[in-house]
Amino acid sequence: MKHIPIFIAGAAALAVLAACTEQTQTIGTAGRVDTAAFQGTGMPFAAPGWKQGDKTSWEQQLKTRLQMGQNDYAKIN
Secondary structure, eight states, rough: OOOOHHHHHHHHHHHHHHGOOOOOOOOOOOOOOOOOOGGGSSSSSSOOOTTTHHHHHHHHHHHHHHHIOOOOHHHHH
C-alpha cells in the first residue's frame, strides 16, 4: 500500500524529465544560398545536351524528359 504513492511520484518525475529532453530545432547559419535550377551544381555529372547556366537548354532538356519519360501515350505508340 505504501508503494503506490512512491510509484506514482516516480512516474510523474519521469514524465516531467522526459519533457525536458527535446533537442532545439534551429536552422543555423550554415545554410546555402538558393540559385536557379538551370545554374547547375558545378558537378561534371549532367545530362548530355544540357549546358549548366544556359536557361534555354535547361528548358529544352525538361521538355525532352517530359516527352520521353512521363508521357505514357508516347511510350505505347
